[in-house]
Structure formats: structure tokens, C-alpha cells
Amino acid sequence: MKKLEWGIVGGGQGSQIGKTHRMSATLDGFFDFTAAAMDISPEKGKAYAQKLGLSQDRSYGSWQEMLEGECKRKDKLDLVTVATPNDSHFEIASAFLKEGFNILCEKPLTLLISEAEELVKIAKQKNAICAVNFGYAGYAMVRQMKEMVRNGDLGAIRLVMAEFAHGFHADAKEADNPRVRWRYQPEKAGISGVFFDAGSHALYLSNYILGDEVAKVSADFCSCVAGRTLEDDAQINFRFKKGTVGRLWSSAIAVGRMHGLTISLYGEKGGVTWEQERPNQLYHTPLGKPTIVLERGADYLYEKAKEASRVTIGHAEGFIGAFANIYSDLARDLLQKKQNPSSSNDAVAEYPTASAGVANMKVIFAATKSAKENSGWVDC
Numbered sequence: 001m002k003k004l005e006w007g008i009v010g011g012g013q014g015s016q017i018g019k020t021h022r023m024s025a026t027l028d029g030f031f032d033f034t035a036a037a038m039d040i041s042p043e044k045g046k047a048y049a050q051k052l053g054l055s056q057d058r059s060y061g062s063w064q065e066m067l068e069g070e071c072k073r074k075d076k077l078d079l080v081t082v083a084t085p086n087d088s089h090f091e092i093a094s095a096f097l098k099e100g101f102n103i104l105c106e107k108p109l110t111l112l113i114s115e116a117e118e119l120v121k122i123a124k125q126k127n128a129i130c131a132v133n134f135g136y137a138g139y140a141m142v143r144q145m146k147e148m149v150r151n152g153d154l155g156a157i158r159l160v161m162a163e164f165a166h167g168f169h170a171d172a173k174e175a176d177n178p179r180v181r182w183r184y185q186p187e188k189a190g191i192s193g194v195f196f197d198a199g200s201h202a203l204y205l206s207n208y209i210l211g212d213e214v215a216k217v218s219a220d221f222c223s224c225v226a227g228r229t230l231e232d233d234a235q236i237n238f239r240f241k242k243g244t245v246g247r248l249w250s251s252a253i254a255v256g257r258m259h260g261l262t263i264s265l266y267g268e269k270g271g272v273t274w275e276q277e278r279p280n281q282l283y284h285t286p287l288g289k290p291t292i293v294l295e296r297g298a299d300y301l302y303e304k305a306k307e308a309s310r311v312t313i314g315h316a317e318g319f320i321g322a323f324a325n326i327y328s329d330l331a332r333d334l335l336q337k338k339q340n341p342s343s344s345n346d347a348v349a350e351y352p353t354a355s356a357g358v359a360n361m362k363v364i365f366a367a368t369k370s371a372k373e374n375s376g377w378v379d380c
């Protein structure tokens with residue numbers, strides 16, 4: 001089988017997420033890394049792409065050059081990842097989609113809901129895939145949780161508790177660090193700070209695992225580090241459409257916390273907890289019984305969880321593998337689209353779709369409104 005061709009915009013040397021994309025996209029052998037415009041500096045971007053082994057003619061100085069160059073080729077890229085800061089997602093993703101490229105865009109999809117909706121529309125018109133990288137949905141034990149909910153193992157879910165609270169933007173002296181600064185500037189980051197940046201993942205996981213959407217929110221935001229316009233701590237209460245209660249804490253000033261992504265679901269028949277820093281274990285407590293530790297890689301897991309895993313039980317498997325599962329989900333759809341170009345898989349896609357990205361943004365916008373209005377409830 002000829003491999004699919006993959007390219008990236010952003011993710012240059014020293015970026016937070018570029019290396020993870022490169023390792024994940026190529027991990028399962030579906031994609032070859034063949035083209036890139038990796039840096040805001042054309043020289044640095046070209047040099048780094050070539051250092052990583054890309055040919056000179058596909059190491060571009062800007063995304064505009066990359067679009068122009070790739071449009072002229074017969075062996076066009078099958079998937080383009082957009083991993084630049086948030087304020088350029090719309091411009092870049094829409095330009096590539098309009099030329100028929102399939103896109104995996106980093107979260108948040110765009111700065112404005114109208115722009116995100118526009119991406120969904122263009123993708124539909126062009127019959128292109130537009131996905132958004134809520135990569136934690138690729139963890140095997142997250143997929144196990146989803147299957148447990150779907151199969152009724154926990155009964156009706158009453159409460160979802162989600163956290164994405166780390167402590168890495170707590171140092172006021174770091175205010176000028178360019179990799180931190182943009183995350184709290186509305187013109188670069190968008191309407192919200194830590195909720196958009198980190199909490200959005202916990203929110204997506206809540207929706208994904210539960211198979212439901214948020215109906216309304218009440219939020220309390222705080223900019224704890226002096227000088228920040230956007231919030232660096234957020235507490236959100238919400239209600240899902242089917243009535244489940246949701247609570248979410250997102251923070252960037254929780255000193256001592258590392259990555260801090262955890263999610264618990266409490267149902268009529270039991271509870272389940274997953275911590276992203278210990279991703280191979282899932283703690284399941286059936287009502288009235290002791291807690292059972294489910295292990296990634298075990299035979300007793302649901303098929304979807306087993307499929308999402310590569311190494312045998314007891315060995316570490318984590319972040320790269322989770323993103324790789326999103327890439328592999330995309331690859332399967334892309335290969336199907338190659339065979340049947342009119343096929344559209346958005347409704348059954350395993351990966352996070354742009355439509356899910358829009359729903360996620362609507363909750364964040366509603367939460368921001370609530371936070372400005374004394375934490376009153378706001379419909380999403």
C-alpha cells in the first residue's frame with residue numbers, strides 16, 4: 001500500500017506540540033511526512049524541515065508557499081495538520097480546505113464560532129475532512145470508558161467531574177516568555193485563556209465519553225497572575241442535554257500539579273476514574289463493591305480499547321500513542337475516501353470532528369459570558 005502523504009503548518013523547532021504530531025502521524029505506518037511550513041520565520045522553518053529530512057522543494061518558508069506548491073503537485077498531500085497559535089487557525093485551515101485538502105487543526109479550531117462554522121461549511125462543500133485535535137480521545141482507557149458508558153456498565157450517568165489543572169503558568173516572572181504570553185492575549189488566544197487552552201480537552205472528553213452535549217453553563221473565571229487579560233483559573237458547572245451534571249476545573253496556576261487531566265464519571269451502578277498521568281489504569285468501582293483496577297492491554301477490555309493499544313500489558317503507552325490513534329482513525333477514513341471519493345464519514349467519525357470543535361467552542365463562549373455576568377446560567 002502506498003503511504004498517505006502528510007504535512008504540517010507550524011510545529012517548528014522548540015514548539016510545544018510539533019514533535020508530538022510528527023511522531024504520532026508516522027507511528028502506525030499510514031503516513032509519510034513529506035511537506036511543511038514549520039515556523040513563523042521562513043528561514044528557520046525551511047532549515048528545520050530539511051534537517052528533519054524533507055526535500056528542499058517541500059520545505060516551505062510560509063503556509064502560503066506551501067499551499068501554492070502543493071496545489072501544483074499530482075501527489076498532493078492527503079492530510080495537513082495546522083499546529084500554529086490559535087489566531088492563524090482559521091486563515092490557514094480555510095485556505096487549505098478551499099483547495100480540497102483534508103485538515104487536522106489544533107484546538108481551539110478558531111477564535112470565533114462563526115469562523116469554526118465556516119470551516120465546517122467549507123469542508124462539507126469540498127467533501128474534505130476537517131478534524132480538530134482533541135488528542136486525549138485517543139487514549140485506550142478513554143475509549144474503554146466510552147464503551148463502558150455505552151454498554152450501560154455504570155448505569156445512567158449522574159455526574160461527570162473533569163479537571164485539567166496544571167501549575168506551569170503560575171510564575172509571574174514568566175509573563176514575557178513568548179510561548180506563555182500569547183495564551184493570555186485575546187487577540188492571539190481568543191475569548192478565553194486556560195479554559196480554551198486546557199479545559200477544552202476535559203470538556204471534549206466529557207462529551208465524547210458520555211455521548212452527550214452540554215446544554216447550559218455557569219462559570220467563575222479568574223486572572224490570578226497580575227497583568228493577564230484572560231483567565232488562568234476557571235471553574236465551570238454545566239448540565240448535559242440529557243440531564244447529567246457536569247463540573248470542570250481548569251487552571252494554569254495550580255503549582256505542584258503536572259499535566260493535571262483527570263475525569264470521573266459517577267453512574268447509578270458505579271463510578272470510574274481515569275488520570276492522564278497514569279493512563280494505563282482505569283479505576284472502576286461497582287456500586288457496593290471494592291474498586292477494580294482495569295489495565296490497558298488486558299483481554300477483558302472492550303474491543304475499541306484493545307484496538308487503541310499497541311504494546312502488551314504492563315508496558316507504558318501514552319501521549320504519542322493517543323495522538324497516533326487520532327491519526328490512524330483519520331487514515332482509515334482517508335483511505336476509504338480514496339476508494340470512494342463521495343463517501344462522507346463525519347457522522348460516524350471516531351476522531352474529533354470540526355462540528356464537535358464548534359460545539360466545544362459554544363460552551364466556552366457561553367462560559368465566558370456567564371463569568372462576566374456573575375456566574376449566571378447561560379444556554380450553549
Ligand code: NAD
Pocket residue numbers: 009010011012013014015016017018037038039040041062063083084085086088106107108133134135178179197
Ligand atoms: P508554540 O508557540 O510552542 O509553537 C508554535 C509554532 O508555530 C512555532 O514553531 C511557530 O514558529 C510556528 N508558527 C507560528 N505562526 C506560524 C505561521 N503563520 N506559519 C507557520 N508556522 C507558524 O505553540 P504550541 O504550544 O505548539 O501550540 C500550537 C497550537 O497547538 C495551539 O493552537 C495550541 O492550542 C495547540 N496545542 C494543542 C495541544 C493538544 O494537546 N492538542 C497541546 C499543545 C498545544
